[in-house]
Amino acid sequence: MNAPALRAVALSAGYRRRRRPTTTVLRDVHLAARPGELIALIGPNGAGKSTLLRTLVGAQPPLAGHVLLDGHDLASLSPRQRARRLAVTLTEPVDVGQMSAEEVVALGRLPYRSWLGRAADRDRAAVDRALVDAGVEDLRNRPLTDLSDGERQRVMVARALAQEPAVLVLDEPTAFLDVARRIELAAMLTRLTATTGAAIILSTHDLGFALRRADQVWLVGDDATVTAGAPEDLAHGHAVARVFAGENMSFDDAAATVVVADHTVPGATVRVDADGRTRQWAEHAVRRAGWSPGSSAEHVLRVEDGTPCRWRAEGPVRADGVGFGSLVTHLRDQTATAALQPHGNAGAAQ
Numbered sequence: 001m002n003a004p005a006l007r008a009v010a011l012s013a014g015y016r017r018r019r020r021p022t023t024t025v026l027r028d029v030h031l032a033a034r035p036g037e038l039i040a041l042i043g044p045n046g047a048g049k050s051t052l053l054r055t056l057v058g059a060q061p062p063l064a065g066h067v068l069l070d071g072h073d074l075a076s077l078s079p080r081q082r083a084r085r086l087a088v089t090l091t092e093p094v095d096v097g098q099m100s101a102e103e104v105v106a107l108g109r110l111p112y113r114s115w116l117g118r119a120a121d122r123d124r125a126a127v128d129r130a131l132v133d134a135g136v137e138d139l140r141n142r143p144l145t146d147l148s149d150g151e152r153q154r155v156m157v158a159r160a161l162a163q164e165p166a167v168l169v170l171d172e173p174t175a176f177l178d179v180a181r182r183i184e185l186a187a188m189l190t191r192l193t194a195t196t197g198a199a200i201i202l203s204t205h206d207l208g209f210a211l212r213r214a215d216q217v218w219l220v221g222d223d224a225t226v227t228a229g230a231p232e233d234l235a236h237g238h239a240v241a242r243v244f245a246g247e248n249m250s251f252d253d254a255a256a257t258v259v260v261a262d263h264t265v266p267g268a269t270v271r272v273d274a275d276g277r278t279r280q281w282a283e284h285a286v287r288r289a290g291w292s293p294g295s296s297a298e299h300v301l302r303v304e305d306g307t308p309c310r311w312r313a314e315g316p317v318r319a320d321g322v323g324f325g326s327l328v329t330h331l332r333d334q335t336a337t338a339a340l341q342p343h344g345n346a347g348a349a350q
């Protein structure tokens, strides 16, 4: 196995302030990021993701322990040595005046420039490649201040890529991106880990993104710990659910995300007879109405594909309709009417 590009060894992270008690956010953390790995850092608000990233990149000193970049203590490296191995986009806005996207991306080459500061062909090639890889080539001449949040975010990723780092750290790169751009970014980062061999560490609130895309997840809990592992191990072992699923919430394994727990009416079970996507959305409607899809001899729901779909409910009350909206209304009406409770259980509807 490759030697880690970045390691945290017995690392404690937090805030040491004058005349005020030290705040320890994370304690005794051991982590390793290997070349070519995409690592997603996840955890609830305020758990310490930014604090950890800031400590890993040397933007704030550790309270204890060490960060090793290619085996060297980060604290012993000069800013230039660090910048040639480690690129960072943090969430703090950067003031770049009226600079164009291309000029901002070119800033990523500064660690490689001579004291004369002239750009060599290699620098220009790296900037061009970064603009293409981050999907912002068409924005190259636009002033950064004119761009949308999502566009600016991708330009900042391009700037970090231009640094050609061994370790790339991105704080919430998906925050402003729409669904399509998020998928593009994920694909781009996965591609980059393979082509450049860089280790990419990113924090995100997008659980699905982390669990589907990352080689490794670093899960920050609210007890100052970080659990590292394959996404499947953390999800399967309930670690993700323990950290994220609060009251009235549960972790949906199939959807790889946290959902509002269903408040099903006891006994209100219906057998759904439908196929494929129609079945999935019919079951969604059934749950939304407070019923559970399952095996029931008494209540059967047949749904025919179509836009809108046609449904027919069989049971103590027969009904049919068009569209899932009317299906939900029908099911809710039944549970709200004591006489129509499954097994006449009036109490269950309360």
Ligand SMILES: Nc1ncnc2c1ncn2[C@@H]1O[C@H](COP(=O)(O)OP(=O)(O)OP(=O)(O)O)[C@@H](O)[C@H]1O
Pocket: 015, 023, 025, 043, 044, 045, 046, 047, 048, 049, 050, 051, 052
């Ligand atoms: N400059 C600071 N001084 C003292 N405490 C701080 C400072 N910055 C953050 N904290 C505290 O450190 C803890 C972790 O904050 P951090 O921003 O790292 O969390 P996060 O996981 O990135 O949260 P979010 O998901 O909301 O971005 C919080 O309790 C926060 O209040």
